[in-house]
Amino acid sequence: MQANLYALGAIAMWSLLALLGVALKHVPPFLLTGAALILGSLLALPHVLRQPQLWRIKPKPLALGVLSLFGFHFLLFIALRMAPAVEVNLINYLWPLLMVVLAPLYLPAVTLRPLHYLAALLGFSGAAVAILGARTAATDQFVNAGWGVALAYLLALCSAFIWANFSLQTKRMAQVGQHIPTAAIGLFGLLAGLLALLCHFLLEPAVQLSQRDYWLLALTGLGPLGAAFFLWDKALKLGDARQIGLLSYLTPLGSTALLMLFGGRSLSWSVGLAATMIVGAALLGSRVQKH
Numbered sequence: 001m002q003a004n005l006y007a008l009g010a011i012a013m014w015s016l017l018a019l020l021g022v023a024l025k026h027v028p029p030f031l032l033t034g035a036a037l038i039l040g041s042l043l044a045l046p047h048v049l050r051q052p053q054l055w056r057i058k059p060k061p062l063a064l065g066v067l068s069l070f071g072f073h074f075l076l077f078i079a080l081r082m083a084p085a086v087e088v089n090l091i092n093y094l095w096p097l098l099m100v101v102l103a104p105l106y107l108p109a110v111t112l113r114p115l116h117y118l119a120a121l122l123g124f125s126g127a128a129v130a131i132l133g134a135r136t137a138a139t140d141q142f143v144n145a146g147w148g149v150a151l152a153y154l155l156a157l158c159s160a161f162i163w164a165n166f167s168l169q170t171k172r173m174a175q176v177g178q179h180i181p182t183a184a185i186g187l188f189g190l191l192a193g194l195l196a197l198l199c200h201f202l203l204e205p206a207v208q209l210s211q212r213d214y215w216l217l218a219l220t221g222l223g224p225l226g227a228a229f230f231l232w233d234k235a236l237k238l239g240d241a242r243q244i245g246l247l248s249y250l251t252p253l254g255s256t257a258l259l260m261l262f263g264g265r266s267l268s269w270s271v272g273l274a275a276t277m278i279v280g281a282a283l284l285g286s287r288v289q290k291h
Contacts, residue, residue: 003239006231007247013228015254018089019262020220021080027213028204029077032220034196037069037189039221040229044186054183061173061180065188068166070195073225075159083152085259090128091156093252097124098164099245106168107241116242119284123249126277129270170233171241182237185229249278 024032048054057065079088100120103110173180209217235244253274260271 003235003237003244004247006235007239007244008250010228010232010235011248011251012254013223013231014251015258017076017220017224018080018085018255019258020216020224021077022085022259024213024216024220025077025081026207027209027217028200028207029074029081030196030200030204031207032077032217033070033074034193034198034200035217036221036225037073037193037196039193039218040226041186041189041193043222043226043230044183044189047183048186051183054181055187057180057184057187061184062187062191064166064169065180065184066191066195068162069188069229070192072159072162072166074196075155075162079152079156079159082155083149086256088152088156089252089255089259091153092160093127093249093255094124094157095160095164095167096127096245096248096251098160099167099248100242102164102168103241103245106172110242112242115284119246119281122284123246123278123281126274126281127249127252129274129277167232167236167245168241171236180233182230182233185233189225189229246284247282249281253278 021032044054076088076092079092097120100116101112104112170180253271256274257271
């Protein structure tokens with residue numbers, strides 16, 4: 001139960017990520033990724049100052065964490081500026097489904113029962129209903145983009161694989177005794193952020209940010225790219241990766257609802273139907289015990 005609460009906290013913050021990404025789409029992606037990740041990493045400093053050994057991480061998990069945080073967000077922010085946000089969401093939020101169905105490949109003690117597949121299918125169908133139901137005429141501006149939109153969807157898919165792999169690898173390391181302290185997420189974010197900022201200075205033009213941009217960057221860094229990581233890590237270490245993966249279907253629902261609300265559209269029947277399907281999938285999956 002505690003693990004599910006941690007997961008729900010992370011999910012609530014991640015529901016803001018697409019909306020914030022769209023609001024900051026004029027900010028170069030390397031700069032956006034770097035600044036937000038560095039801000040998020042600051043949340044770990046109080047723990048690290050008391051226990052510096054928390055950041056003494058072996059090279060393999062360090063590389064996994066840094067490249068995962070860097071790759072996931074950079075690819076997502078690129079995709080959000082190349083194609084309609086609601087459809088990018090659909091592709092990117094394949095990662096909960098990937099977590100569920102790929103869990104046995106990473107965690108030998110975990111098996112899937114037919115009910116898991118049913119819950120995964122129901123949850124993903126609910127996500128598809130929510131996001132596809134939110135399509136608006138704004139999509140027309142991308143119709144003639146051709147390969148650009150296709151590339152955006154491919155980047156969003158790669159982003160989904162990166163996060164599913166990172167989540168399951170974290171769980172597997174914990175099970176085989178390669179414990180990564182939760183505070184180490186701050187180190188991953190700090191190094192990934194510095195890498196992104198280096199790429200910004202080398203590859204992107206300088207930009208002038210407004211006061212609004214600074215506030216949005218702070219919200220992005222401290223929430224979806226900060227506290228959410230720590231909550232997610234705790235959830236994965238304490239809970240069942242299959243159940244947590246199924247709960248994650250709440251993320252595209254909340255994210256799409258926010259995109260619709262702040263995009264000037266009223267919530268539709270599709271979101272109501274999706275809510276029923278997604279919550280039903282999470283409840284169905286939570287009733288299946290690990291064996």
